[in-house]
Amino acid sequence: MDASDGPLHAELRRHVRATLADLLPSDWRGLGSLREGERAEFLVSWRKSLFDGGWLVPSWPEEYGGADMDPVAESIIAEECIRVGLSHMPMPNDPFSFHLLGSTLLRWGTDEQKSRFLSDTVAGKIRWAQGFSEPDAGSDLFALSTRARLEGDEWIIDGQKIWQTAGTTANWVFALVRTDPAAARSAGISFMLIDLDQPGVEVRGIRNMAGEIEFAEIFFTEARTATSNVVGGVGNGARVALTLLGFERSASPVPGALASEIELRRLVALAGATGRKNDPEIRRRLARCYATVHALRCVGMRILTAASESHAPGPESSIVKLVQSEYQQTVTELALDILGDGVLAPSGDATIAALGPQPLGLDPLSSRAWVTDFLHARPGTVYGGASEVQRNTIAEQVLGLPREPRTSESR
The missing domain is CATH 1.20.140.10 (Butyryl-CoA Dehydrogenase, subunit A, domain 3)
Known part of the structure; x- marks a missing residue:
């Protein structure tokens, strides 16, 4: 056991280790030992095992697919998975869906937003990418030019995002968008949730220097999202984004x-x-x-x-x-x-x-x-x-x- 574990967490660690031993084949040597085809098939079943056991997002509330555990328990589950060569977030979009968007929604989201997005995210129906970076903004988080204008109960979005990790496998993006061009820098930015499967959205893969399509760029041409998909309130995107970071x-x-x-x-x-x-x-x-x-x-x-x-x-x-x-x-x-x-x-x-x-x-x-x-x-x-x-x-x-x-x- 880990020396930092208290009695309850030590018992949880023993339980996780025993469960993993029961789930894995006797000759298991770690995910790195599997061939590509075997690995892809295994990860699908492994994600389902985590989902069924409430281990994908164990610290989330049960109503959203979690197990109401504390952060230490969540860390223990992740550690024990890594120890035996497993991923506690098996699919490419899971880190963005759980650690970033999910944690941020639990902090800033309305009850309606949590109900709408969190359970489907854990189930894998919604796969998230992060839409912060832009071609002309460099490392300046708030030097954004992607804009949205309000028409009725929808925001109309125009602009470009770049360097979306796992962007080609995402079907939603959480993005920082300028909703008030007249406001000074961060004061005019909102944090929006945008469906990628709609007219006016184009996703292009970017090949990295290792020869892989790891990143993507996303183009918005009068794409739309509902006003209810703004997280933390209009003009409050900077605070929400800093929480996420x-x-x-x-x-x-x-x-x-x-x-x-x-x-x-x-x-x-x-x-x-x-x-x-x-x-x-x-x-x-x-x-x-x-x-x-x-x-x-x-x-x-x-x-x-x-x-x-x-x-x-x-x-x-x-x-x-x-x-x-x-x-x-x-x-x-x-x-x-x-x-x-x-x-x-x-x-x-x-x-x-x-x-x-x-x-x-x-x-x-x-x-x-x-x-x-x-x-x-x-x-x-x-x-x-x-x-x-x-x-x-x-x-x-x-x-x-x-x-x-x-x-x-x-x-």
């Missing part, structure tokens, strides 16, 4: 640290197989990776403790985002240095997870997987809030340093 940056911090530990074991196995395990420089870099992962777990425990006391994610979530995204670049750079010339002609198994560490079972010697992970890690210090932005947040809101001077245009 807090959830995004602090999502599953303790299970995330465990996933990084599993990745490190895979990396150590690679170092051993290539004869680099006793290289003093490689050992020093591995030790630094272990220290970083331990620090991430410690900060994650602090965030989890705050969540268990019903506190919303605070600025410490920026620490997790900053350290995790920069660490992912560090650990994959080390993997490529260990591989040496092997990176010139990558071979072996493909990756499974597009974002973050790979699950248990993936062959440590797959140079193809390590190279792909390296490429996936490159944009990690930009999306979800650039590292420069996170450092400002940490300096000002965590360390209490003086605010960076801001011009009137950047306020």
Whole structure:
């Protein structure tokens, strides 16, 4: 058991481990050991098992498909899934649907919005993408040009969003839209829920530098959404979005640290197989990776403790985002240095997870997987809030340093 578990949570952890042992075949070695066709079939049945057991969103209310558990219990379920090489959010849109949109609706949504969207989201009927970034806005969350005008009981939307992860498999998007062009920056923005399966919406896949269509861009040409699909009130989109970003940056911090530990074991196995395990420089870099992962777990425990006391994610979530995204670049750079010339002609198994560490079972010697992970890690210090932005947040809101001077245009 985890040393931080109390009696009730220790019992839950034992129950989860026993249940997973009953559900999985005796020769189970982790999701990473399955071939692509097997994996796709398995994930469908695995998601149904999680859904039937109330484990997809265990901290949500039962009326919306959850199990009314506390955040610590939810973290334990996620940890135990990761420990045996399973995903606690099996489908590509699940992280956006549960951690981001779902958590935000529970905080800001009306009863009607919760009833309309949450149960269908858990059931997989609604699959969400995030519509914040725009081609000309850079890292400035509120420099948006996508606009909506009110006609009767509908908003008419025109504009473009970009870099939607899993956007090609989504059928709804939660988006920041400018509803008052005359208002100053964030004051004129609203948070809207928009159906993608309608005239006036075009979704185009974007191929990343790993050769995969991971992202999408969405074009709106007089697309429509009901006035009842504005979350948090018209003109209050900035506050809603900042709440969501807090959830995004602090999502599953303790299970995330465990996933990084599993990745490190895979990396150590690679170092051993290539004869680099006793290289003093490689050992020093591995030790630094272990220290970083331990620090991430410690900060994650602090965030989890705050969540268990019903506190919303605070600025410490920026620490997790900053350290995790920069660490992912560090650990994959080390993997490529260990591989040496092997990176010139990558071979072996493909990756499974597009974002973050790979699950248990993936062959440590797959140079193809390590190279792909390296490429996936490159944009990690930009999306979800650039590292420069996170450092400002940490300096000002965590360390209490003086605010960076801001011009009137950047306020």
